[in-house]
Amino acid sequence: APAPAALKLGVVYDAGGKFDKSFNQSAFEGASRFKKDTGINFIEVQASSDTQAEQVLRGLARKKLDLIASIGFAQTQAVAKVAKEFPNVRFVLIDGVAAGNNVNSVTFKEEEGSYLAGVAAAMATKSKKLGFIGGIDIPLIRTFGCGYAQGAKSVDKNMTIVQNMVGTTSAAWNDPAKGGELARSQFERGVDVVFAVAGGSGMGTLQMAKEKGKLAIGVDSNQNHLYPGTMLTSMVKRVDNAVYDSFMQMKNGTWKAGITAKGIKEGGVDWALDANNRKLITPEIEKKVLGVRKDIIDGKTKVIDIRSGAACPA
Amino acid sequence: MNNDLPRWATAVALPLLNLLSALLVAALVIHLLGEDPVESMQILINSAIVNPEGLSYTLFYASTFIFTGLAVSIAMQAGLFNIGAEGQMYVGGLGLTWAMLAFDASLPWYLLIPAGMLGAALFGALWAFIPGYLQAKRGSHIVVTTIMFNFIAASLMNFVIVKYLIPPGEQNTASRVFSAAAEMPRLSDWLPVLGDTPLNISFFIAIVALAIYGLMVWRSSWGYKLRATGLNKHAAHYAGVKISKMIIVTMLISGALAGLGSVNSIMGSTHYLSLNFVGGAGFVGIAIALMGRQHPIGIFLSAVLFGALIQGGFDLSLEKPNIPTETFIFIQGLIILFCGAMEYLYAPVLMKLIKGKQA
Amino acid sequence: MQPAVEFRGISKHFGAVKANTDVSFTIAKGAIHGLVGENGAGKSTLMSILYGYYQADSGAIVLDGQERHIRSSQEAIRLGIGMVHQHFMLVENMTVLDNVMLGTEGGFRLASHRAEAEAKLREICARYRLDVDPLATIHDLSVGAQQRVEILKQIYRSASILILDEPTAVLTAQETASLFEILKLFKEQGKTIILITHKLQEIMDITDTVTVMRAGRVVGAVQTAQTSKAELANMMVGRPIENNLPRAPYNPGKPVLEVRGLGLKDGAGVNLLEDIGFTLRAGEIVAIAGVSGNGQSELMEILSGMRLPTAGEADFEGAALPYRRHDADGLPLVFRHLGIAHVPEDRLRDGVVKNFSVMHNTFLGYQDHVKGRWGLIDFKGIAARCAGLLKEFDVRPPNPDLRIGLLSGGNQQKVVIAREVLAKPKLMLVGQPTRGVDIGTIEAIHTQLLALRDAGVAILLVSVELEEVRALADRILVMCGGRITGELPINEFDTTRIGLLMGGTHTS
Amino acid sequence: MTFEDLHLGSIVVSTVRNAPVLIFAAMAGLFAERSGVIDIGLEGKILASAFVSAAVAFTTQNPWYGILAGMAVSIALATLQGYVAVTQKGNQLVAGIAINIAMSGLTFVVAQYFFQQGGRTPDLGEARLFDVVLPGSAAVADVPVLGWIWTKLLGGHSVLVYLAFALVPLVHWVLYHTRFGLRLRACGENPHAADAAGVSVAWTRYSAMLIAGMLCSFSGAYLAIVQSGFFLRDMSAGAGYLALTAMVFGNWRPAYTFLGCLMFGFFGAVQIQLEGVDLPVVGRIPGALIQMVPYVVTVIVLAGLMAKSVAPKAIGVPFVKSR
Ligand SMILES: Nc1ncnc2c1ncn2[C@@H]1O[C@H](COP(=O)(O)OP(=O)(O)OP(=O)(O)O)[C@@H](O)[C@H]1O
Numbered sequence A: 001a002p003a004p005a006a007l008k009l010g011v012v013y014d015a016g017g018k019f020d021k022s023f024n025q026s027a028f029e030g031a032s033r034f035k036k037d038t039g040i041n042f043i044e045v046q047a048s049s050d051t052q053a054e055q056v057l058r059g060l061a062r063k064k065l066d067l068i069a070s071i072g073f074a075q076t077q078a079v080a081k082v083a084k085e086f087p088n089v090r091f092v093l094i095d096g097v098a099a100g101n102n103v104n105s106v107t108f109k110e111e112e113g114s115y116l117a118g119v120a121a122a123m124a125t126k127s128k129k130l131g132f133i134g135g136i137d138i139p140l141i142r143t144f145g146c147g148y149a150q151g152a153k154s155v156d157k158n159m160t161i162v163q164n165m166v167g168t169t170s171a172a173w174n175d176p177a178k179g180g181e182l183a184r185s186q187f188e189r190g191v192d193v194v195f196a197v198a199g200g201s202g203m204g205t206l207q208m209a210k211e212k213g214k215l216a217i218g219v220d221s222n223q224n225h226l227y228p229g230t231m232l233t234s235m236v237k238r239v240d241n242a243v244y245d246s247f248m249q250m251k252n253g254t255w256k257a258g259i260t261a262k263g264i265k266e267g268g269v270d271w272a273l274d275a276n277n278r279k280l281i282t283p284e285i286e287k288k289v290l291g292v293r294k295d296i297i298d299g300k301t302k303v304i305d306i307r308s309g310a311a312c313p314a
Numbered sequence B: 001m002n003n004d005l006p007r008w009a010t011a012v013a014l015p016l017l018n019l020l021s022a023l024l025v026a027a028l029v030i031h032l033l034g035e036d037p038v039e040s041m042q043i044l045i046n047s048a049i050v051n052p053e054g055l056s057y058t059l060f061y062a063s064t065f066i067f068t069g070l071a072v073s074i075a076m077q078a079g080l081f082n083i084g085a086e087g088q089m090y091v092g093g094l095g096l097t098w099a100m101l102a103f104d105a106s107l108p109w110y111l112l113i114p115a116g117m118l119g120a121a122l123f124g125a126l127w128a129f130i131p132g133y134l135q136a137k138r139g140s141h142i143v144v145t146t147i148m149f150n151f152i153a154a155s156l157m158n159f160v161i162v163k164y165l166i167p168p169g170e171q172n173t174a175s176r177v178f179s180a181a182a183e184m185p186r187l188s189d190w191l192p193v194l195g196d197t198p199l200n201i202s203f204f205i206a207i208v209a210l211a212i213y214g215l216m217v218w219r220s221s222w223g224y225k226l227r228a229t230g231l232n233k234h235a236a237h238y239a240g241v242k243i244s245k246m247i248i249v250t251m252l253i254s255g256a257l258a259g260l261g262s263v264n265s266i267m268g269s270t271h272y273l274s275l276n277f278v279g280g281a282g283f284v285g286i287a288i289a290l291m292g293r294q295h296p297i298g299i300f301l302s303a304v305l306f307g308a309l310i311q312g313g314f315d316l317s318l319e320k321p322n323i324p325t326e327t328f329i330f331i332q333g334l335i336i337l338f339c340g341a342m343e344y345l346y347a348p349v350l351m352k353l354i355k356g357k358q359a
Numbered sequence C: 001m002q003p004a005v006e007f008r009g010i011s012k013h014f015g016a017v018k019a020n021t022d023v024s025f026t027i028a029k030g031a032i033h034g035l036v037g038e039n040g041a042g043k044s045t046l047m048s049i050l051y052g053y054y055q056a057d058s059g060a061i062v063l064d065g066q067e068r069h070i071r072s073s074q075e076a077i078r079l080g081i082g083m084v085h086q087h088f089m090l091v092e093n094m095t096v097l098d099n100v101m102l103g104t105e106g107g108f109r110l111a112s113h114r115a116e117a118e119a120k121l122r123e124i125c126a127r128y129r130l131d132v133d134p135l136a137t138i139h140d141l142s143v144g145a146q147q148r149v150e151i152l153k154q155i156y157r158s159a160s161i162l163i164l165d166e167p168t169a170v171l172t173a174q175e176t177a178s179l180f181e182i183l184k185l186f187k188e189q190g191k192t193i194i195l196i197t198h199k200l201q202e203i204m205d206i207t208d209t210v211t212v213m214r215a216g217r218v219v220g221a222v223q224t225a226q227t228s229k230a231e232l233a234n235m236m237v238g239r240p241i242e243n244n245l246p247r248a249p250y251n252p253g254k255p256v257l258e259v260r261g262l263g264l265k266d267g268a269g270v271n272l273l274e275d276i277g278f279t280l281r282a283g284e285i286v287a288i289a290g291v292s293g294n295g296q297s298e299l300m301e302i303l304s305g306m307r308l309p310t311a312g313e314a315d316f317e318g319a320a321l322p323y324r325r326h327d328a329d330g331l332p333l334v335f336r337h338l339g340i341a342h343v344p345e346d347r348l349r350d351g352v353v354k355n356f357s358v359m360h361n362t363f364l365g366y367q368d369h370v371k372g373r374w375g376l377i378d379f380k381g382i383a384a385r386c387a388g389l390l391k392e393f394d395v396r397p398p399n400p401d402l403r404i405g406l407l408s409g410g411n412q413q414k415v416v417i418a419r420e421v422l423a424k425p426k427l428m429l430v431g432q433p434t435r436g437v438d439i440g441t442i443e444a445i446h447t448q449l450l451a452l453r454d455a456g457v458a459i460l461l462v463s464v465e466l467e468e469v470r471a472l473a474d475r476i477l478v479m480c481g482g483r484i485t486g487e488l489p490i491n492e493f494d495t496t497r498i499g500l501l502m503g504g505t506h507t508s
Numbered sequence D: 001m002t003f004e005d006l007h008l009g010s011i012v013v014s015t016v017r018n019a020p021v022l023i024f025a026a027m028a029g030l031f032a033e034r035s036g037v038i039d040i041g042l043e044g045k046i047l048a049s050a051f052v053s054a055a056v057a058f059t060t061q062n063p064w065y066g067i068l069a070g071m072a073v074s075i076a077l078a079t080l081q082g083y084v085a086v087t088q089k090g091n092q093l094v095a096g097i098a099i100n101i102a103m104s105g106l107t108f109v110v111a112q113y114f115f116q117q118g119g120r121t122p123d124l125g126e127a128r129l130f131d132v133v134l135p136g137s138a139a140v141a142d143v144p145v146l147g148w149i150w151t152k153l154l155g156g157h158s159v160l161v162y163l164a165f166a167l168v169p170l171v172h173w174v175l176y177h178t179r180f181g182l183r184l185r186a187c188g189e190n191p192h193a194a195d196a197a198g199v200s201v202a203w204t205r206y207s208a209m210l211i212a213g214m215l216c217s218f219s220g221a222y223l224a225i226v227q228s229g230f231f232l233r234d235m236s237a238g239a240g241y242l243a244l245t246a247m248v249f250g251n252w253r254p255a256y257t258f259l260g261c262l263m264f265g266f267f268g269a270v271q272i273q274l275e276g277v278d279l280p281v282v283g284r285i286p287g288a289l290i291q292m293v294p295y296v297v298t299v300i301v302l303a304g305l306m307a308k309s310v311a312p313k314a315i316g317v318p319f320v321k322s323r
């Protein structure tokens, strides 16, 4: 492994940018933590289009970086292509799978984390009506939704889940007004717990829940601190850990190419329990969620990933 | 007041002064962001124009913009404000992709490329047809319908891509990658100095399109009828122009041109269709058509300028983290404002200078 | 006595065009002053300067002995100047009342003065015998009524100096007569009136003094009583004007156009045209006389293919004109290819594309005839042809690259007529060919039309000017209320009888 | 879920809350366009005022300062458009588009510079404008129908919502029943006539733009400090264009334009409710396709029911005193 001081690292965010309140931001936090812990700096770039992703990756690869972390599935093809051209540069692709023996593809079992969120929501709801608000109707978001539904229905078969998407263009990730309006509409239909997986639009959802005194579930990073008192929990997706670990493995010389699917067991996804939502999580809920969590880790409960082509059972 | 100025002044001096003013405001903003404007400008120019690789990215972006700019321009000639180039290019990409998915395994490249272009043009035209038809036959305001069709296209494409085009098990919201035969020949194949950049023969196709546009609009009798329709519908009717047909045909051409914009983006660069691949190129087309005054040379220069801002701005933001890429969106706006909307800002001053010298 | 208006050495140029050069003359208080001159002589420009619309490059305007710098129409209005413009200055989708109130509303809330204004308006209408409904919307009014609204506006504002720029160009004889009655009333009230017109008879009828302009300069200022039409014409054009143009003997050929039972209903089912039938032969000019708005425009539109009839048919050279189709889209071209040329009544709306150059306007409608190699327009050929045309038809300035909108109306009209004449038609439809056109140009246009007739072309002329009808026609049809109310040969020309027919009285 | 689960009440309330963004902007556009200035720059003004009002409201912790600051910026932009249209006699479409593009970039850059949150402002928290609770709400809340009307439909909105709805008759009154309105409409139809009647076209158009700027700022403020509670890049998400559409749809008349805005609000609300619902005949519409409902409906209405829309005649044409 190269000497730590000489280690050259890069992070390439996708169009969402490093403050997207979602996986890009999480990646940024992981890389920053690594920098704080080791003193090793990293280069960061945002690629606004697929063409730029390729341009950026190639540019960084030419600078002979040791490891480049590409954040977001939109960079899948670009990583595959550039990795082939630069066999000596290593790549980590977050949320997608790219071929190449210098690529480590990290995916997350969002369905598992969402399952926990669904269980928690189903335990907390009084109306037996749960809400889900996604950004755009794409497989990744559906995976969250389906995991959530599976979890909820595991608690009560008759649970109703109202699902809405914010929009169809990238503006859907930046439309808190719509995110809030969707939540309001769901609340008016009797929903009392809502799970928002919509980047910046989700902020509007969480806020509306606060305003209306309903419960909300955050996503990606631990968002419990945003509105203590109405944030039931957050479904954390540890992109930060994935980036941090990759960088650390690079530093320690243990980095390996391949495909890593990170579920609860691997510390990739989880629910968040902290001081901010302690009061909302009754011992009963906590016990139930922890039990389910253990079953998933032990393989006793299998959560279906719709990306594998299976239909959503819930 | 302006027809008193000599030609060199209106054609060269005024636009330059305007461009300088825009850059001056931009420099002020860069300064406020805590960076050195002169150095930044050097980096910008260097990485967008001087450096061959950068230049070829600039021209790559310009190729798409020329098509969307042409799409908006030709509609404007008929007095139609087509805000829908964005959606038309998006749907055009679907036509192209359809052709590729059907034939990329069986046809050679020299048939695949025309097939892709045909698919793109056809679908783009189709998407423009409905607003055109509604304008011609029902008098539905084209500005409204094309805006609506942008939204509808976004929903439709979202649906089609997610439901039908994503290969099973893939995360990326994109179609499969096309075969190598479906790639537009790149200029770097002949000019290695351009580096590994996506600049491809679409650029030449765009230039040809510009030339054909110029000839059709100003030299053909169809173009004469087109402009008459745009300038005075009554006189055009008097002259025997079939106004409804003219509106529909123009929108078909406009949509086809917008659709062709996708060829450069998809077959020239990514080789797959993805969600939101248009990324605002259709709206940039409006700015380009307006700034370039619907003239081939104006369209070309504006397209290159916008390409340069994207490429140069991108590189600059890499070097100067204090200057986010969004700064260049702002600068684009400034340039459009100064060069496109306030073109005669300095005419009185210039006039005084010239008059003063003569006296 | 102090003159009401004095122009002192006014000069004004637009780019290279010298619209006014050192213009000086005075107008006595309480006089009706005529201002005449060829198209483009600078009359409107001078009046626009008086009205604060343009600023003179040099020179001064003195009102009642005081030099005034009039920088805007607001100031002009404050100084008691009112102007009826050559082109109506009316907001078409507003009511008469709103148009009159505009600029003199009397308060922030319209309602506070509306009733008052309406009463005053009705009072004025009654006093001056102006037939206008204050609550009618402008675009529903006839041209004559719109003109009355313009006058009404000025009376309402009690202007003391009233400028009228070609107010009679679109009026019928009766309307003109009643306008003049009003002007006389004004004069009695001590108001000063400046009247611009191309009709020298009107100058003779009503003015006290006349100023003649040519090419931006004053070339004569006379007492009306001491001059004659011929002298004025001579001053204006620089040569005598021929009133009776030579023409070949009437010798019509075979029928070119046969119209039978033509009718037109509008969307609401109202008859605009009813049972129109007539025959037009080669080598004759048939004039359609009538008060404007009685179906002449619609008839011309139908015969030129711009509009479809709802009943009846028409044969052109023995073959039926293709009226049985879905819409008139593209039909004018079909007609033109058959040999039907059309000088439209509303040249700015239909006849020219204002933003095209003069040259581009010389083949409007004939764009398919000028294709050269590869289907591209043969601009070389057109330029050569255009240069000849400008010269032959004396278009001024003879600059083919000028935007046609910048030409004076008369010169625009010459371009349109030249274009249609040069197309060598078999049938020529001519609507109001000399509206707003100066006497020199009228002579030129009439000469062209007569030459066409002598060459065997059938000509259908629509004109509200009986003078023109008399000068050109071989036969006269009179229209009223969408019907043909009578026909008479030119040698039976009789103003009274035509007047009766125009009023709808059948005498045949 | 079944068809019966569609909540009409929820749809109506949602409509009322969605519409103000469009109403403010459309009324702003109405003033500009009836005076003859094309206002395609609504989007940029919304965005700028949204950012500035959020930023100032956060910094001062007072929403009213935010609204005022947003207004100032929006008016400045509108005046710039007026300057281009009136003084420079430039292309108004270009100016509008330029403002949209420039503001999309500038709001991000400035927000990033000051707050370092990726072009977002921090949460406004207490600096938001909160909803008005009508007196007696608690008492009637449980009464069927009346309770809903009093607390949800009439009450429970921000002041800006009431302002938006009150604006419509006000705008109608100003346009059709005041001197200013008469002059404004005259300038938009035939500026030459207005000028000849002694009305200053320049002054009228500048005033119209001033009002347009002011009204448009409420749209941004509503987005940022009422609906969202913070500013986010490009958060106007096409509202300016939709407002423009509503105006064209409404034939440049306040009442019809207002109906257009309500229509967008309504179908937006219906679309929310339709998602995942099994409809009779068509069954369950896929989510992505449901998003297009408001737009498809607009096109159908426009094509099927409306007569040709008639824009103010002089719109977009610089007023030059010549032929
Ligand atoms: N705004 C303008 N820009 C350029 N040239 C102009 C303008 N207004 C008038 N002219 C030119 O100035 C000259 C005088 O025009 P003006 O309208 O005063 O003539 P006129 O005597 O009123 O003619 P007519 O009898 O046709 O109304 C013409 O050559 C005309 O083309």
Ligand SMILES: Nc1ncnc2c1ncn2[C@@H]1O[C@H](COP(=O)(O)OP(=O)(O)OP(=O)(O)O)[C@@H](O)[C@H]1O
Pocket: C093, C094, D176, D185, D253
């Ligand atoms: N085409 C139409 N369709 C439906 N209602 C109409 C139509 N035209 C007018 N109205 C109604 O009649 C009223 C008065 O008509 P009017 O023509 O004066 O329109 P307006 O609203 O005053 O606008 P404007 O002054 O621009 O014409 C309008 O406010 C409108 O309610």
Ligand SMILES: [Mg+2]
Pocket: C043, C044, C045, C086, C165
């Ligand atoms: Mg004149």
Ligand SMILES: [Mg+2]
Pocket: C093, C094, C095
């Ligand atoms: Mg009205």
